[in-house]
Amino acid sequence: MKTILIITAVFPPEPIVSSRLSFDIVDNLKKDYKIVVLHPCPTRPYGFSFDRKVTKTEQYEDILIDSYVCPQSKILGRFYESYSFGLHCKKYIARHRNDFSCIYVNSWPLFSQALIVKIAKKYNIPCVLHVQDIYPESFTNKMKSRFVSCAIQSMLLPIDKYILNNVTHVLAISSSMKKYLIKKRKVDENKITVVENWQNEDEFVAYENRKRLNVDNSVLSFMYLGNIGPVAGIEFLINSFAKAQLKGTRLIIAGSGSRKQACMELAEHYQNVMIEFKDVPDGKVPEVQSGADIMLLPLKKGAAMSSIPSKLPAYMFSKKPIIGSLDMQSDTARAIIESDCGLVVEPENEQALINAFKEAVQWWNLEVLKRKGENGFDYAMKRFSRKHNLSLVTKIIKEYAF
The missing domain is CATH 3.40.50.2000 (Glycogen Phosphorylase B;)
Known part of the structure; x- marks a missing residue:
């Protein structure tokens, strides 16, 4: 052989x-x-x-x-x-x-x-x-x-x-x-x-089929799941979310990486803002992402131009709307826009991201969230x-x- x-x-x-x-x-x-x-x-x-x-x-x-x-x-x-x-x-x-x-x-x-x-x-x-x-x-x-x-x-x-x-x-x-x-x-x-x-779509589909519906309608949950490293710009994400001053919302940072400790220390400065950190055990991405209403995909300028981050298909397979803060001319931005699964704003533009958060709050309609999530899932099945x-x-x- x-x-x-x-x-x-x-x-x-x-x-x-x-x-x-x-x-x-x-x-x-x-x-x-x-x-x-x-x-x-x-x-x-x-x-x-x-x-x-x-x-x-x-x-x-x-x-x-x-x-x-x-x-x-x-x-x-x-x-x-x-x-x-x-x-x-x-x-x-x-x-x-x-x-x-x-x-x-x-x-x-x-x-x-x-x-x-x-x-x-x-x-x-x-x-x-x-x-x-x-x-x-x-x-x-x-x-x-x-x-x-x-x-x-x-x-x-x-x-x-x-x-x-x-x-x-x-x-x-x-x-x-x-x-x-x-x-x-x-x-x-x-x-x-x-x-x-x-991504292995079977893992997401299997979890979707066996999960129990447990929706907390009192809090709108924004989530980033992935490597907490220099390219992701999580500090920028935390600062923007805190300055948006959104009532009835929380930010979840899920994952590990070299900048996690620094991000946790930054979050402590915003005592009146709900910011949580979670670990993601191997094989538990679908389960952890099920706790989100909207997924976040921040990348520093230029970081999205050469490739599509693996987080994108994972977010889509979880049937979650996406807010991207990344290069507008990138393949990642085009995928979000073409699939009609969320919003994309310029990278490292604090006010633009704050406006996106505020616009997302206006989506607090389960029907719209579900539709955008389904749009992303259908797109990912064909491409990722x-x-x-x-x-x-x-x-x-x-x-x-x-």
């Missing part, structure tokens, strides 16, 4: 979308191929506690790589994390180079990707790279100093160009990402396939479902696993 190597930076039990994507791919391919999975010690999201032991399975070979890990948002730590994981994977591939018919890579940018692509090319092993974000731009665009940003970008950009032009096939997660890579990296458009990240997108990825991998 042919063997496919799956290299993934995150893997269950890590309760994040990219982890689940890799598992879904493994679960699908194991029916027809021998599968080997390489992944580091689970650490994401920051703040979660994991058992280092990997659950044994006879369905695929699960190998825990003892590479350096850095769940905190530290530049040098993240760079070394990527390099360390890539170096371990490179050595493993070199030792077992005659075993694999294809390699699928969903790894940390950029150093691990470069090391893996280079060794795969050396031994003529087809390599499929799943690009989750555009680097170094995604990293350098956050920097305040334009000089430092340009300097670092000039050093890292050649690495990304090498990766994308030497890998066998590229999976881009949005049409805008594909266009950008073709234009800026000079990648042949025929080697890039757009496959949008998915596992049933639709998983097969696109595995089909490409199988084409190279000859």
Whole structure:
């Protein structure tokens, strides 16, 4: 039986979308191929506690790589994390180079990707790279100093160009990402396939079918669920919600991340505003989101331009209206507008978000909330479902696993 190597930076039990994507791919391919999975010690999201032991399975070979890990948002730590994981994977591939018919890579940018692509090319092993974000731009665009940003970008950009032009096939997660890579990296458009990240719609549908109706009509609940990190801009969300001074409402921040403690401290300054923080156990996203009336999707300027955040389909599958504070020209904004499932305002515009909150309060009509939620669900089923997108990825991998 042919063997496919799956290299993934995150893997269950890590309760994040990219982890689940890799598992879904493994679960699908194991029916027809021998599968080997390489992944580091689970650490994401920051703040979660994991058992280092990997659950044994006879369905695929699960190998825990003892590479350096850095769940905190530290530049040098993240760079070394990527390099360390890539170096371990490179050595493993070199030792077992005659075993694999294809390699699928969903790894940390950029150093691990470069090391893996280079060794795969050396031994003529087809390599499929799943690009989750555009680097170094995604990293350098956050920097305040334009000089430092340009300097670092000039050093890292050649690495990304090498990766994308030497890998066998590229999976881009949005049409805008594909266009950008073709234009800026000079990648042949025929080697890039757009496959949008998915959520397992079955989990949301199953929860919807078994849940008991328990609606608290006295409080309108706004919720953000996801990673509480620098890109999300949760501090901005908290400040805007508090300044809106909305009666009979509450804000729920669900999830973990490097900025959670800072956000909790900020919320304490607003004693007269209902702001709650919740953890999200693995597999409990549908249940936690069921406690919301309206979901919130804030992103800093530029953060939404290259990809659609995994929160969007999760929100839609929960049948909840959405308020987005993000780039108006992004695929994410277009999805919310086209589906008629909510509102979108300019990112980091406090007054615009406050006005959106106030407009949402005017929606306090169960019929309207239900209709917008259903609109988002129907849209997500056609575009973001596992049933639709998983097969696109595995089909490409199988084409190279000859």
